[in-house]
Amino acid sequence: MRILVVNVNTTESITDAIAKQARTVASPGTEIVGLTPWFGAESVEGNFESYLAAIAVMDRVMAYDQPFDAVIQAGYGEHGREGLQELLNVPVVDITEAAASTAMFLGHAYSVVTTLDRTVPLIEDRLKLAGLYQRCASVRASGMAVLELEEDPQRAMEAIVRQAELAIIEDRAEVICLGCGGMAGLDEQIRQRTGVPVVDGVTAAVTIAEGLVRLGLSTSKVRTYATPRPKKVIGWPGKFGR
Numbered sequence: 001m002r003i004l005v006v007n008v009n010t011t012e013s014i015t016d017a018i019a020k021q022a023r024t025v026a027s028p029g030t031e032i033v034g035l036t037p038w039f040g041a042e043s044v045e046g047n048f049e050s051y052l053a054a055i056a057v058m059d060r061v062m063a064y065d066q067p068f069d070a071v072i073q074a075g076y077g078e079h080g081r082e083g084l085q086e087l088l089n090v091p092v093v094d095i096t097e098a099a100a101s102t103a104m105f106l107g108h109a110y111s112v113v114t115t116l117d118r119t120v121p122l123i124e125d126r127l128k129l130a131g132l133y134q135r136c137a138s139v140r141a142s143g144m145a146v147l148e149l150e151e152d153p154q155r156a157m158e159a160i161v162r163q164a165e166l167a168i169i170e171d172r173a174e175v176i177c178l179g180c181g182g183m184a185g186l187d188e189q190i191r192q193r194t195g196v197p198v199v200d201g202v203t204a205a206v207t208i209a210e211g212l213v214r215l216g217l218s219t220s221k222v223r224t225y226a227t228p229r230p231k232k233v234i235g236w237p238g239k240f241g242r
């Protein structure tokens with residue numbers, strides 16, 4: 001089984017960290033391929049960058065020239081998953097939805113701890129669209145930018161733990177979801193500090209993707225995610241379609 005794990009930003013070191021985290025839970029025989037878009041922002045922290053990332057991710061996946069069995073979109077609260085589902089005949093899993101759905105098996109209510117406050121509405125909207133918001137106690141911002149997670153990991157850890165603790169005490173959350181692909185690998189440390197289950201969206205998405213492939217299931221094509229009708233597409237910005 002080969003699973004493509006696609007970063008939504010253009011920072012290669014983040015792609016490497018996400019792929020490394022994905023491999024920690026991949027089953028024997030599952031190959032994890034990390035992909036970085038050819039164009040886009042170095043970090044995705046707002047609507048403009050998110051819509052740009054949606055195009056870049058579709059471009060990167062459609063240009064991949066080897067067989068694959070599933071795709072994971074490794075951006076928290078980002079746009080584009082639906083476009084991939086139209087284009088592909090294999091399962092597509094978004095880490096936002098993977099984390100939240102997994103958290104719902106583990107407690108009555110979950111909270112998301114993310115990066116900057118400006119990303120909170122995007123995550124809330126994605127959870128609402130996916131039908132996962134009803135059991136979300138809160139979405140809290142750590143105040144750390146995506147690139148700061150790599151630049152100052154200790155400060156990032158303290159900021160995330162602080163918001164996780166507040167979510168548990170003030171918002172009555174019973175599970176914490178890490179609200180950024182760049183937080184991959186921090187789950188165990190935060191679990192030890194907070195005493196509650198902590199869900200990393202990347203690893204959750206890998207287990208879900210593997211399960212769907214093993215069950216022989218993929219996206220329904222009868223209506224919402226039907227393959228796009230044949231049309232001339234002009235001015236595509238990336239490699240796909242050239």
